[in-house]
Amino acid sequence: MKVSYHHGDLPRAMVRQAVQIIQRDGLHALTLRGVGEQLGVSRTALYRHFTDKNDLLKAVAAEGFRMLQAELHEAWTSGGEGRLGFAAMGRAYIQFAVNHPSHYRVMFGGSLRGSDMPTPDPDGTGDAFGTLVHALEALQRAGVVRDDPPMQLALYVWAVVHGVAMLAIDGVLKPPADIVALTTLAIERLRTGIEAPPAG
Amino acid sequence: MKVSYHHGDLPRAMVRQAVQIIQRDGLHALTLRGVGEQLGVSRTALYRHFTDKNDLLKAVAAEGFRMLQAELHEAWTSGGEGRLGFAAMGRAYIQFAVNHPSHYRVMFGGSLRGSDMPTPDPDGTGDAFGTLVHALEALQRAGVVRDDPPMQLALYVWAVVHGVAMLAIDGVLKPPADIVALTTLAIERLRTGIEAPPAG
DNA sequence: ACCTGAACACCGTTCAAGT
């Protein structure tokens, strides 16, 4: 017990510990000293793996973006890459925020300096936003979604689900009933809002 | 210069100073010591007027909610309390966030403990959310907006403009062109999304 | 009443030193 810790993957353990602390006590309660203490290492051990506290938060955000991307992609493809898949993506986005509020707050809460928030890249297939743009283009080709610029439509769709997600995790809605109800209504109103007008 | 400062309204000056610091250097750069120093008072003078740092932030948020409510009410009434006024409210909301990002982040950034964020009160005429609910009810009576529960519709509308506002102030959009474009598209798609279906 | 200065318990971060 007195020899040095040999974590198989100390950086990974530190990220997990950080998420756990944020989950339980809030972002303001996250301290590097606390992370080290709970992991049984010195309070400066973290600097061997991260440049500073912000770098640790960036790792949390990066993990969140990976998880979000995976779930959105899964929803879109297993939903049949059509109208149903699109609705599933919307629900999956909000679900992700509700299931992983700590990650979500770090990703979008503005506490990061030099954020890793992937800037909208319509051609990127590896990021969540790219998946959204591709989905919208597919729906436009199918004549389901109106012919606005896909990039702008994607920003709008993002804004809608992001807004619902923030309300859901900020305690404005009484979970879980209100969250489910608003999610359902939001996905439906979103669809009506961007659907193609009836063909002349 | 050595006698005690006699501010006409020290609490107000402190709130203004806090907003200015957040505006220039970010929320993380706000320190009570900095506020005191810039105002020429001791670093503990603040405790005569606020219970702690969180209380100062609550005052910033409260000021923001007052300003937002005023601008939304103005947009709704001077827009004729109809479809045009509703669109004006949406634009005013996003404009407020863009014009006062410091206030907006404190109001909704989750940095407050025991937030003063007014919980949705459909009957409250003094808060922004109440104004929104009343506006939606008026539009429903006019047959312009679909007959969903006003409370739920209001949450949806709030989510949409809140989402756009967050994207706008978080640097995702290139100001000002992208912000104007997305705002215009969002208000239009929002309208289509909640409008009443054509009468049979 | 209002403000001050010293003090306390906490941070993030750096760095020389240990294995």
Place this chain on the structure above:
DNA sequence: ACCTGAACACCGTTCAAGT
């Protein structure tokens, strides 16, 4: 290479003391 302990410069907050 990886980790440690002491140290530094900063916080928020408390409190006895001044006017």
